[in-house]
Amino acid sequence: xxxxxxxxxxxxxxxxxxxxxxxxxxxxxxxxxxxxxxxxxxxxxxxxxxxxxxxxxxxxxxxxxxxxxxxxxxxxxxxxxxxxxxxxxxxxxxxxxxxxxxxxxxxxxxxxxxxxxxxxxxxxxxxxxxxxxxxxxxxxxxxx
Amino acid sequence: xxxxxxxxxxxxxxxxxxxxxxxxxxxxxxxxxxxxxxxxxxxxxxxxxxxxxxxxxxxxxxxxxxxxxxxxxxxxxxxxxxxxxxxxxxxxxxxxxxxxxxxxxxxxxxxxxxxxxxxxxxxxxxxxxxxxxxxxxxxxxxxx
DNA sequence: TATTGTTATACTCTATAACTATA
DNA sequence: TATAGTTATAGAGTATAACAATA
Numbered sequence: 001x002x003x004x005x006x007x008x009x010x011x012x013x014x015x016x017x018x019x020x021x022x023x024x025x026x027x028x029x030x031x032x033x034x035x036x037x038x039x040x041x042x043x044x045x046x047x048x049x050x051x052x053x054x055x056x057x058x059x060x061x062x063x064x065x066x067x068x069x070x071x072x073x074x075x076x077x078x079x080x081x082x083x084x085x086x087x088x089x090x091x092x093x094x095x096x097x098x099x100x101x102x103x104x105x106x107x108x109x110x111x112x113x114x115x116x117x118x119x120x121x122x123x124x125x126x127x128x129x130x131x132x133x134x135x136x137x138x139x140x141x142x143x144x
Numbered sequence: 145x146x147x148x149x150x151x152x153x154x155x156x157x158x159x160x161x162x163x164x165x166x167x168x169x170x171x172x173x174x175x176x177x178x179x180x181x182x183x184x185x186x187x188x189x190x191x192x193x194x195x196x197x198x199x200x201x202x203x204x205x206x207x208x209x210x211x212x213x214x215x216x217x218x219x220x221x222x223x224x225x226x227x228x229x230x231x232x233x234x235x236x237x238x239x240x241x242x243x244x245x246x247x248x249x250x251x252x253x254x255x256x257x258x259x260x261x262x263x264x265x266x267x268x269x270x271x272x273x274x275x276x277x278x279x280x281x282x283x284x285x286x287x288x
Numbered sequence: 289t290a291t292t293g294t295t296a297t298a299c300t301c302t303a304t305a306a307c308t309a310t311a
Numbered sequence: 312t313a314t315a316g317t318t319a320t321a322g323a324g325t326a327t328a329a330c331a332a333t334a
Contacts, residue, residue, distance in 0.1 A: 002188060010275035015155035017282045022152065051315060062318085065316065086310060115151075127151075128154065134263065135161075195293080205293070206326070232333095
């Protein structure tokens, strides 16, 4: 079997292609793909703490500090102390953040479409469902 | 749409899971997944130059220097000047390298099976074929 | 002039450990 | 004692530019 046909190689290169296209488009908004992911998560899950985000997006909490630091520094996210547990923050997206999200979602759509152009809609759904099922079992295992 | 359902997120996390399992198993052989990929490519394509490998595996030629340096330093790969073009090397796998390949292929198989356990054989084939088709179009575009 | 390989360098991303403040 | 967040630090991986040797 050729290296280039292994699952690891294929997954890595397709992901790379998708992220590089997305990052290119995001440059005008001064953020990268990971930072956009955090922003999008906080929008969908308002009131999340940094730990909440880091667990859901499977990144370390120290890495999350950098992401939130950056997003706060350019005014896209707001930190407020949680009055019920003053160790943690309540995160929220600012109005500037909403603007960025609106444009970013279009860029994400464009980037995904560009990479997946070869597949019809049904095939794209199949791909997503297969990946979702795989990730579902991985999460279970890692929580055991 | 949730961030965790985007193609980029799914591809990245599944790839990460696969690579981390493979790297864990490879530790006994003192190489990582990328280095194994180079070794496997040279075995399948004997007489390749560093440029050949770097183009086929889509990595920079300066990165390839590091990989080949390392594999040569632990005696898994051999560099010989190409008599027909003395700028380039003819790469080949040593007998030690073959031993590592033999065990590494088992580890790769185990790692992939572990991550893909949720999918039946047909679904695994579907996944691979979809990824192959996507990567096929990406390559074409980037060569234009 | 172009290509193969190399080196020096710097940049990005992330993880580890030790710390603080709160619970 | 445990948890949320922070900081300092170091490590892995990669990319860029300039270079030598060869074509």
